Amino acid sequence: MKKQRLYILIIMMINNMIGNKSKEELLKENFEYIDKSIRNVNNKYNYNLTDEDREDILQQICLKLYETGFDNFQWQCKVTTYIFKIVENEIRSYVRKRNKIIVSTDLRKHDEQYNNNITEDFINNISYTIDFAQQLTNDEVAKIIKDTVDAMPALQQLIFKLHFVDGIKQEDVAKMCKRSQATIAEHIGNIRKSIKQEVEKKFKGFIKELQ
């Protein structure tokens, strides 16, 4: 009987402890962080959440973390980082429900949409560095850029997305890519050079066609 009680006690302890801390302790320690994360995600994405929305989301996040979230945590990252992921997911899910948006699972549609964003943003970002690119249409430049970037190593593709598409500063790209700023600067230089060379090649082709 004693043995059985001890077994039940151990199971209860395992169920309620994450690392050295109980779920309640983790939740309590991070409550303020959760609240601030909700505010900041809301501000960044302009979700226009009301105080009531934020309260609902906060409650859902706390319940989710308490009921299942912490149990699924695998300790591959910090607890706060894991919580942040839950916060983002819950907010998105809440906003989707609120706006009654039907999320499309058509990958092609998503890719096309994303390609368009990249093309437009990138052309705005990079065309000033390639004067003669102005003489080509945006679609032509976009195709050259896309083909060139596709052929680059994964790290350069990531740097391209972060720096040229999302406009993140070199210093921050370095932190994100776990490389020195000098290395990132070199990669950015190489990306520009490669694209410029490709555009020049194509441009010469256009000139010949015209002649």
Added chain:
Amino acid sequence: MGHLGNDLQCSSQMEELVLGVADGTITDNAIIDEVLEHLVHCNYCYELYKDYFIIAQPLLTEQHGDDTLTLDIDYDNGFIPLNVNAQSFAAQNVVAVLSKQKEPVIEFEIPLADGALTVRIIHVDGVFDIVVSNSNNSNGAKIFLLTDEKFEVATLSNNRATFTFIKPGIITLIYNFKKIITIKLNCK
């Protein structure tokens, strides 16, 4: 970029790897490179990774807000208020109204921008009840209570909310997302 990936959520295991690289928990270069490569093709993880640096990391380096108040209280056949560690309230502004030796009740008044918040802790048969009230009309305001054992939400009705059967330990109250009150309640 030919296969830009998708916006669908990845497996939770992959998400954790992505976040582990982001926050520096994962230091293995092979895994880091694998994750960075994954980011090129997976929009969902790419956005998550980026948001960690843009939103989550700055939050962690922020100082705690000015709205945090910590109270250390001992109970030994009556309440003995000990320390008040308030970042925005002057310690003397937190007034122990009913605190007397051998009394089972202690009451604190915490000034707010629009009135005052009163926290009353009552000892009942080895556990505690906590009653929170606002001097102003604040019906509908929410109060979160977190202890090592429970998480509860109460809404102010008739300007007050009550939590019962609270065991000693660290008790955190969050009033309407504005004030965070941490009570370290020790029983001797």
